[in-house]
Amino acid sequence: MVVYLNGEFVPEAQARVSVFDRAFLYGDSLFETMRVCNGRIFRWNQHLDRFTRSVEALQFCNPVPPADLRRAARQLLEENAFTDGVLRLTLTRGVGPRGYSPRDARSPTLVMSLHEAPLTTDEAPRWRMITSSMRLVPADRLAAHKTGSKLFQIMARLEAEAAGADEALLLNTNGEVAEGAGGNVFWVRGPVIYTSPTAVGVLPGITRAVILEICAAHNFIVKKRLTKVEMVKTSEAMFLTNCARGIVEVAMLDDHPFPGNELVGRLRRLYTEVVHKECGLGVPTPMPATAS
Secondary structure (H helix, E strand, O other): EEEEEEOOOHHHOOOOOOOOOHHOOOOOHHEEEEEOOOOOOOHHHHHHHHHHHHHHHHOOOOOHHHHHHHHHHHHHHHHHOOOOEEEEEEEEEEOOOOOOOOOOOEEEEEEEEEEOOOOOOOOOOEEEEEEEEEEOOOOOHHOOOOOOOOOOHHHHHHHHHHHOOOEEEEEEEEOOEEEEOEEEEEEEEEOOEEEEEHOOOOOOHHHHHHHHHHHHOOOOOEEOOEEEEHOOOOOOOOEEEEOOEEEEEEEEEEOOOOOOOOOHHHHHHHHHHHHHOOOOOOOOOOHHHOOO
16 A cells, blocks of 8 residues: 655555654644545545644644645545545644654654545444443533544543443533544434534534535434433434444444434435535445334
């Protein structure tokens, strides 16, 4: 696999970053994960807009102008003959003197790498989740940014895996439902689709935004609501969204099973249609409906 590193395309084995890079020492970095379909990057502009906001808000230095970055991303896909999977963009502050102050870190590191998409089957996945003991802080300034400091989410995922679950549900310190360790969450009751407002301390996900666009276009009822986990468990269905997997339905939260709601299957089909259309493919073959 060829990797883009600081303006050069190099074999993966030769893509080296200093052990004194601040991303390695402190997690001092930003990243974006983007879906690649049919050799095209889905929603590049939205990802780059969020990335640029984070660069400015957290005072990073991006050494590559946006237009050049897009050309480099396209060339990276071509160099690897890569058509389907995930592109990760990572920016670090680079090497600087030891200590938390980034004042003298003046040589940022910028990497783009490609990764295979998660394995899929003909049947739509249904995950088991647990409620993590980790707690987010509401209105955390860093919540709106994809930083490399992910130990919080890693600990939540370890907790889920130890319980035999696929994913962890994160609450904030007020006990309100926030997000999954690796994606935004929605739940469905009757004709209404609910999700957490970003003010509870969640990342404004790009896939989440696409789902909200689809709901608006098809007149689905959406409510952004502060909710306790007990209320989510009274819903008929729950699902996660992230770039790599799109929509993943939740079969069980803790020991509570969800019977299902046909809106989840409809949203999954509509989301796949949007991805395929924007990436130059035809309308996909419908996936088998999940049990409800």
